[in-house]
Each structure stands twice: as C-alpha cells, then as structure tokens.
Amino acid sequence: MTASLSAADRPAPDRSSAPAPAPGEGSERYGERIFGQGGADEHTRLLALADVLDPHSRRALLNPATGTRRPVRQVLELAAGAGTLTRHLLDGLPTAHVTATDLDGRFLSRTRHERLTVLRHDVTRDELPEAHYDLIHARYLLHHLPDRDAVFARIVRWLAPGGRLVIEEPALFSLEAAVDARYRRVSLGALRVLANRLGTDCTHWGPGLPRTAAAHGLTGITLHTAVPTVAHDTPMGRFWSLTVQHLADDIAALPGIAPADAPSVVEALSRPGLVDIGMATVTVTATKPRDDTHAA
Numbered sequence: 228m229t230a231s232l233s234a235a236d237r238p239a240p241d242r243s244s245a246p247a248p249a250p251g252e253g254s255e256r257y258g259e260r261i262f263g264q265g266g267a268d269e270h271t272r273l274l275a276l277a278d279v280l281d282p283h284s285r286r287a288l289l290n291p292a293t294g295t296r297r298p299v300r301q302v303l304e305l306a307a308g309a310g311t312l313t314r315h316l317l318d319g320l321p322t323a324h325v326t327a328t329d330l331d332g333r334f335l336s337r338t339r340h341e342r343l344t345v346l347r348h349d350v351t352r353d354e355l356p357e358a359h360y361d362l363i364h365a366r367y368l369l370h371h372l373p374d375r376d377a378v379f380a381r382i383v384r385w386l387a388p389g390g391r392l393v394i395e396e397p398a399l400f401s402l403e404a405a406v407d408a409r410y411r412r413v414s415l416g417a418l419r420v421l422a423n424r425l426g427t428d429c430t431h432w433g434p435g436l437p438r439t440a441a442a443h444g445l446t447g448i449t450l451h452t453a454v455p456t457v458a459h460d461t462p463m464g465r466f467w468s469l470t471v472q473h474l475a476d477d478i479a480a481l482p483g484i485a486p487a488d489a490p491s492v493v494e495a496l497s498r499p500g501l502v503d504i505g506m507a508t509v510t511v512t513a514t515k516p517r518d519d520t521h522a523a
Contacts, residue, residue, distance in 0.1 A: 257330070257371045257425055262473065264331040272469040273309040273334070278462035279455050280366060280395065280508060284312050287393045287451070287510050288364055289319040297389035297517075299323045303360040305350055305382070306330070306368040310338045316364075317342060323362075326355075350378055355385045366395040370433060373426035383443045389517040392445065393510065396433035401454045401507040410457070410503055413471060413492045416484050420477040433509035445513035455505040459496050463505040468496040 255261070262269060299320050307313050307327035316325050317340050327335055328348035335345045348355075350365075351374060363386050369375040386392055399418050405411040421427035437448050455463040471478065475489040495501040 255424055261421070261424060264333050266473070268469050268472075270309060270334060272466055272473075274311065275462050275466035275469065276367070277309055277311040279466060279505075281311055281315065283451070283453050283508065283510060284364070284366060284393075284395060285315050285319070287395070287512055288312075288316065288362065297361050297387065297391075299361045301360045301362075301387070302326065303355065303363045303385065304328065305348075305363070305365040307335055308366075310335045312364070312366070313338055313343065320362075326360075350381070354381075357384045358387050360385055361387055361390045362393070363390065364393045364395075367397060369394065370396045370429055371421070371425050371427050375428070375432060376439070379439060380443060383445065383515065386515045388515055390515050392440070392513050392515070394436055394440075394512075395508055395510045396436065397429050398433040398452070398507045398509050399429040400434070401504050405503045407495075407501060407503050409488055410492050410495070410501060412484060413478055413488050414467070414506070416478040416481045416489075417471055417474050419481060420474050424477070429506070433507075436509060436511040440511060440513040444516065446516055447512075447514040449512045451510045452507055453510070454507045456502065457496070457505040458502045459498055459500075461505075464496050467505065468493050471496075 258264065262272075264270070300323055302316055302320060302323045302325045304313055304316060304325060304327045307329050310327065313325060313327045313335065316323070324342045324344070325340075326344045326346060327338075328346045328350070329335055330347065330349060332345060332347045338345070350368070351372060363382055365382065369378060372378055382392065399415065402411060402414045402418070405414065418427065418429045421429070437450050440448050455461065457467055458464045471489050472493050475493070478484055478489045479486045492501075
C-alpha cells in the first residue's frame with residue numbers, strides 16, 4: 228500500500244484505538260470558517276461528495292418501496308449544496324415543486340427552473356410551513372448541528388401527514404476498520420476536529436436515526452448503509468483528500484498525530500497505491516402517519 232518510512236519520517240504512535248471523537252457544543256458554525264462556499268476548492272469538494280452519494284440518494288428518493296404513498300407535489304431539499312440532487316429531483320418528479328435551501332446558496336443559484344424555489348435558509352432558526360411537504364430530504368446536515376435533535380423535530384413538523392422523510396448522514400465506524408494506520412489516524416482526527424469546532428457527531432447520530440425517527444412518531448422506518456472505497460481515482464478519495472487538506476493544520480495539532488501525517492495521506496490519495504475503506508453513509512427513510520397533523 229504506502230511506501231515504508233525511515234525512522235525520521237515515521238508517524239507518531241498509532242492511537243486510533245482511542246475512543247471515537249465525542250461531539251461537543253462547537254465554537255463555530257459550519258460554513259463560517261470550515262467549508263465555506265467561498266473557499267477555492269469547496270465546489271469541487273461538494274461535487275466529489277455528490278458523485279459518491281447521488282446514486283444512493285436517487286434510489287431512496289425516487290424509487291421508494293412499493294405501497295400507498297402520498298402524491299408528491301411539494302419537495303423540500305435542505306442544505307442542497309452544489310445542487311446536483313436538485314436537478315435529479317426536478318427530472319424525476321415532473322409534477323412536483325422543489326424548494327432547495329442552503330445557508331449560502333451561491334451554488335444553487337446556478338440552477339434555474341420554473342418548478343424550483345431557492346431559499347437562503349438557516350434550518351436552526353428559520354421556519355417553513357408546517358405539514359406542507361410531501362417529501363423532505365436532508366443529506367450530511369444534521370450531524371454538524373449541536374441542536375440536531377431540536378432541528379429534527381422541526382423537520383417533522385414541516386412534513387405533511389403521509390409524507391416521507393429521507394435523511395442521509397455519515398458514520399465513522401467504517402473508518403475505525405481501515406487497514407492503513409496513517410490514513411485511519413488522520414481520518415478519525417479530521418472528524419475529531421469537526422467535533423471540537425462544530426459539535427459534529429459522526430459516531431452516534433447516523434446509526435441512531437431509526438430510534439430518533441421512531442421517537443418522533445414516524446413509521447415505516449428503513450435503514451441502509453453504504454461504504455465507499457477511498458483511492459486516488461474514486462469520488463470518495465477526491466472528497467476526502469480535499470477535506471483533509473482543509474483541516475490539515477488542526478489535525479496536526481491533535482495528540483498522537485505527526486505534522487507530516489495529513490500531508491502524507493493527501494499525497495497518497497493523489498497517486499495509485501492507497502486503497503482503503505471510506506466513511507460510511509447511513510440512509511434512513513420514514514413516513515409521517517396520516518392521522519398526525521401535530522408536531523412530534
């Protein structure tokens with residue numbers, strides 16, 4: 228996999244068996260300094276993530292399990308990012324109106340359609356019509372929010388009776404199983420940085436979504452997990468390389484991680500050699516009961 232190292236270049240002792248990063252309150256908000264849409268490579272990073280996730284998202288959103296479903300007339304896509312999935316929703320649901328939101332929205336402004344409304348929207352503060360949307364989708368959003376449980380409750384209120392909720396979140400358990408020690412150490416370090424700075428939870432939130440959905444009165448709950456490959460020529464490899472580059476200074480400041488570790492992982496992901504397990508994605512779908520018109 229990676230080349231052998233001299234004693235001078237050898238990384239600090241591997242502490243990747245230490246407890247997974249615990250979410251905190253966070254000292255800043257997503258997009259303020261970390262992953263702002265004004266960053267030089269942020270659009271490229273989001274497009275790489277879309278290449279990983281869009282096929283799974285389309286299956287969950289556009290090919291639901293057979294059974295009686297509410298007609299989809301109003302769709303809400305929260306934190307729509309680069310807008311790639313927005314276009315798929317418009318094409319796949321030709322009679323639906325799509326409302327796509329984001330804190331920034333500059334990437335969404337590139338997509339125009341008569342059935343599309345783009346909103347600059349803060350899901351933690353800004354309200355939307357209650358019991359209005361037949362389909363709501365949120366991807367890689369709530370795990371970054373320290374008040375994620377309260378936001379989940381708001382989303383359920385916005386969902387119409389009989390409507391479907393599709394939530395996709397990352398989970399770090401697959402990274403704990405990665406074979407390459409330096410890659411594993413740096414990857415878990417990146418998530419620890421996000422936990423410290425944003426309050427991000429990649430440990431418990433995603434895998435716990437079925438229980439969260441049930442606690443809010445949702446039914447018909449399904450859970451699917453996908454684990455991509457990280458390599459120089461995979462979408463997750465491109466996404467993870469740019470993510471590690473963005474967080475490299477903070478990763479290097481963590482205990483047990485050498486200054487050369489993050490740059491070495493980025494370099495390894497730029498050429499053939501490193502092939503390993505990427506970060507898992509948990510997809511949960513659920514339905515709001517038709518006789519429930521109140522907030523969960």
